[in-house]
Structure formats: C-alpha cells, structure tokens
Amino acid sequence: MSQLLLGCIADDFTGGTDLASMLVRGGMRTLQVIGVPQGPIPSDVDAVVIALKTRTLPTEEAVRESVAALEWLRQAGCKQFFFKYCSTFDSTAEGNIGPVADAMMDALGIDFALACPAFPENKRTLYQGHLFVGDVLLSDSGMRHHPLTPMTDANLVRVLGQQTKREVGLVPYSVVAQGAAAIREAFDAARQAGKGYAIVDAIDNANLNVIGEAAADHTLITGGSGVAIGLPENFQRAGLLPASQAAAELPKVGGLSVVLSGSCSVATNDQIEHWQKTRPSFQLDPLLLADGRDQVSEALAWAKERIGKEPVLIYGSARPEAVKAAQERLGVEAAGQLVEEALSIIAVGLDQMGVRQFVVAGGETSGAVVKALGVEALLIGAPIDPGVPWTVGVRDVPVALALKSGNFGSLDFFEKALGQIQ
Known part of the structure; x- marks a missing residue:
C-alpha cells in the first residue's frame, strides 16, 4: 500500500490536469479529483490533485473551498502541499492567489512560501520577478485581453504584493543559477527579513529542478505546474517513492x-x-x-x-x-x-x-x-x-x-x- 505523499489544490480543472501530468512524468501515480472527495480514494496513488473552480470565485468563497480541500489532504496524511495556479498568474487585483495562499499558510501554521508560476516548456519564464509569455512581457501578451482576469502588470512581486497581507520578496535568476543551496540560503534570508513570499525566477527546466530541490522541506509550495517537476525526485531521494515506469498507464477507451x-x-x-x-x-x-x-x-x-x-x-x-x-x-x-x-x-x-x-x-x-x-x-x-x-x-x-x-x-x-x- 502506497502512502500519500503530495497533496495538491488547483484553482481550475485544466490546471489540475496540467500539474498532475508533471507529477506522473516524474513517476508519481497521481489521481485528480473534482472537488473535495466524498468517499475513499485508491490506495495505490502517491499524489492527489483536488481540482476546484476558485480562480474567479468571490474571494471569501475561494478561500473557504481551498481551506476545506487543504484540510481533507491533511487528514489524508500528505507530507507536503502544493497550491497550483496558472502559469500566467491569472487573477484580479484583489485575488484570488494571494488570499488563498495566505489562508493556507495560516491553516498550516507557516510563515513563508515560494511563488513560481514559470513553465518554460510553454514559454512562461520569470526574470527579475517579471513574467514573460514567449518573448514579450505578460502585460503585452494576449492575456491583457482575458475576459475574466486581464493581466496588465508583468511584475509579480507587485501583483502578489497587492493581493496579500504579507510582504513579497524576490529570489533573482543570479541566485537560482547557483543551485539549490544558494536558493535555500535566499529563502532563509527572505524569511529573516520578514518576507512571507518570494517570487522565484526561472527560465528553464534546470532552474525548476533546483528550485524544487531547494523546497524539499517546505510544507507548502505555490506556483504553476512547472515548479512541480523537481518534487518527485525529492521523495525518491528520501526513499519514499520507488521508481515507476507505469505511472502514466491508462485503460483503453473506445468510442x-x-x-x-x-x-x-x-x-x-x-x-x-x-x-x-x-x-x-x-x-x-x-x-x-x-x-x-x-x-x-x-x-x-x-x-x-x-x-x-x-x-x-x-x-x-x-x-x-x-x-x-x-x-x-x-x-x-x-x-x-x-x-x-x-x-x-x-x-x-x-x-x-x-x-x-x-x-x-x-x-x-x-x-x-x-x-x-x-x-x-x-x-x-x-x-x-x-x-x-x-x-x-x-x-x-x-x-x-x-x-x-x-x-x-x-x-x-x-x-x-x-x-x-x-
């Protein structure tokens, strides 16, 4: 019987499958559920992704649903938690990324979390805290016309800072390029400086892998699915996740x-x-x-x-x-x-x-x-x-x-x- 290692909460359905796909690629048997499970789940999974529809809900409702999902995952015995939002940081000026992350941190009794929506394979990169879509800033991309969550500011330190009660810092690319140990030191320095979050730069998968390694002991990670790339290997290094070649196998469906x-x-x-x-x-x-x-x-x-x-x-x-x-x-x-x-x-x-x-x-x-x-x-x-x-x-x-x-x-x-x- 497998023990549940990673509990994830996604703010929309496609975001949930996006994240689950990354975990499966790393060898984690992953189940995505639609809303908080009402019954038992299979015992042979390593990660559960609870997909909600909270990205554009009123903030209080989004917080309530997210905390309920977090509590279910805690009761299920998960060792680490992941709050997944879009790689284009889709949100309004008021939230819901900041308020939901704040509520999760309060519920878990922690005072610091990283924030990294970068997904280089889909041309979402972060440099100096600014989010790029391909070769243009987020604010110059098609996301500025999004009908529900138009993104007109690419500076994520500023965007997240407007949504949260905590201070937001930055771990720049110059630090990320030095590897996991340097990133851990930057996290510690940010925490000691009173920062509640750190936006973390990433321009390729190698960056995401070392960010994941640096966050191996973090209770909560927030970001896009890209930063989850390095998490399965953390559990493998800890002897909690056996190597698996069958994580992506699916039953045949005709029709x-x-x-x-x-x-x-x-x-x-x-x-x-x-x-x-x-x-x-x-x-x-x-x-x-x-x-x-x-x-x-x-x-x-x-x-x-x-x-x-x-x-x-x-x-x-x-x-x-x-x-x-x-x-x-x-x-x-x-x-x-x-x-x-x-x-x-x-x-x-x-x-x-x-x-x-x-x-x-x-x-x-x-x-x-x-x-x-x-x-x-x-x-x-x-x-x-x-x-x-x-x-x-x-x-x-x-x-x-x-x-x-x-x-x-x-x-x-x-x-x-x-x-x-x-």
Whole structure:
C-alpha cells in the first residue's frame, strides 16, 4: 500500500490536469479529483490533485473551498502541499492567489512560501520577478485581453504584493543559477527579513529542478505546474517513492471523438482556425443563446450527421472584439456562463450518442463539461503537449478527456490529441 505523499489544490480543472501530468512524468501515480472527495480514494496513488473552480470565485468563497480541500489532504496524511495556479498568474487585483495562499499558510501554521508560476516548456519564464509569455512581457501578451482576469502588470512581486497581507520578496535568476543551496540560503534570508513570499525566477527546466530541490522541506509550495517537476525526485531521494515506469498507464477507451472549446485565448483561437482548414466546426454565439435560440439542439443535430464519419469541433470561442461586444450587452460573467452551460449540455447529448473521447479547451469550460458528464475523478496519463495529458474519467462508463488550458498546446493540438488517443 502506497502512502500519500503530495497533496495538491488547483484553482481550475485544466490546471489540475496540467500539474498532475508533471507529477506522473516524474513517476508519481497521481489521481485528480473534482472537488473535495466524498468517499475513499485508491490506495495505490502517491499524489492527489483536488481540482476546484476558485480562480474567479468571490474571494471569501475561494478561500473557504481551498481551506476545506487543504484540510481533507491533511487528514489524508500528505507530507507536503502544493497550491497550483496558472502559469500566467491569472487573477484580479484583489485575488484570488494571494488570499488563498495566505489562508493556507495560516491553516498550516507557516510563515513563508515560494511563488513560481514559470513553465518554460510553454514559454512562461520569470526574470527579475517579471513574467514573460514567449518573448514579450505578460502585460503585452494576449492575456491583457482575458475576459475574466486581464493581466496588465508583468511584475509579480507587485501583483502578489497587492493581493496579500504579507510582504513579497524576490529570489533573482543570479541566485537560482547557483543551485539549490544558494536558493535555500535566499529563502532563509527572505524569511529573516520578514518576507512571507518570494517570487522565484526561472527560465528553464534546470532552474525548476533546483528550485524544487531547494523546497524539499517546505510544507507548502505555490506556483504553476512547472515548479512541480523537481518534487518527485525529492521523495525518491528520501526513499519514499520507488521508481515507476507505469505511472502514466491508462485503460483503453473506445468510442467516438469530439472537440469542445469555450476558451477565447489567442492560442485556442489559432487552433480552431487551423482545425477549420480541413475539418467541420459549429460555432455557438452567446448573443443568440441569450435571445433564446436553441443552438444546443442545432449543434447536436449538426453533430449527429457527422460524428460517426469524422471528429467534429463545437465551439463558443471568439476573438477579443467579438467577446467584448457580447460582454457589453450581457455582462462579463453572463456571456461566459451561457457558453459554458451550452457546451456542458451538448457534452451530455454527445455522450448519449456514444462519444467517449472529448478534447476540451478552456479551464472554465473543462470544469463545466467534466461535472456534466458525471466524472468525479481522473486517472492521469502521458502528455499530449507540455501540461496537457490524456486522462480517463472515472464513472460507470469510462470517458477519455484531454482538458486543455486555453493558452496551451501547439497549433495542431486538437488533431494531435485525437491522433494519440486513437
């Protein structure tokens, strides 16, 4: 019987699978659960990721749900805890990253934690506390147009400092490049200087590995999935985790295939346009949905004619100008919720048609679809692209799910994902 080593809390569903994929890659058998588990979990897992939907919740609600998840993981006997947020630090000026991290630190009785959202494999790097997306600052990237959490400041020391009651410091690249011992010394110095957090620079996986090594004895780690790369090896060095070649094995799932997208990110819009060059697609329009048009039935009827012949794409994604027009008429939250609800109902209809392989783009959309399909836990497999694995949803009739954060994946991600599962 394996003992549970690492307990993780993700602030959205795709973030949870992203993190779980990193742990599986390091040899940790990992289970992702949707919300706080209500019953027993398998005994042969090394890590549990509790996926919540707290990124854009009211702060008090996000804190309450996160602390409840943390308490479950503590009761389960986890030796270390991880608070996972997006590699683009998605949040509003008020939170929820800072308030949730503060609450976790209070609950654990600790006074210091690192913060590192860097994910170089997906072109998210940190230098001098500034987050880059590819070659541009976060504030100059497509994230500045995000409909719910527009990111207009790349200085994460400043961004986190506005969200937390604790002081925020920096461990710069010049220290990280010296290795784990230098990073540990910097952590100690920051703590002694009264800092509650330290943003940690990282520009490649080697940096992430030594940051993970330096944090081996930290009770809580906060960051993107990238900084989790080095954690499995910590447990292996401590003799707590045997080497495993089977961590990414998944049961086979047959059936029909579909792509659903609610993300309005630049990457996802590009992936949709690439798909449309050779394959069929159906677009949902929040303005039509708001006017009472039954696009759900239209989409299902359209899919039924095609689904047995080839995979199809149904999407509510749009470019920034169209998103803005919908938000101005309907409100920011209402516009997104209309598309999420429609896609979740469509997913149920497709499930009834025999679709068992779903590629879903967008964190909020993924959460809605997973819930609608009655999935309470995910077995995590090998990655399709960095941060996006195939998973198998645990229920009476298993379903394969690739849950993609909006900004992740190559241009041909949808085709690549379906090719891998088939």
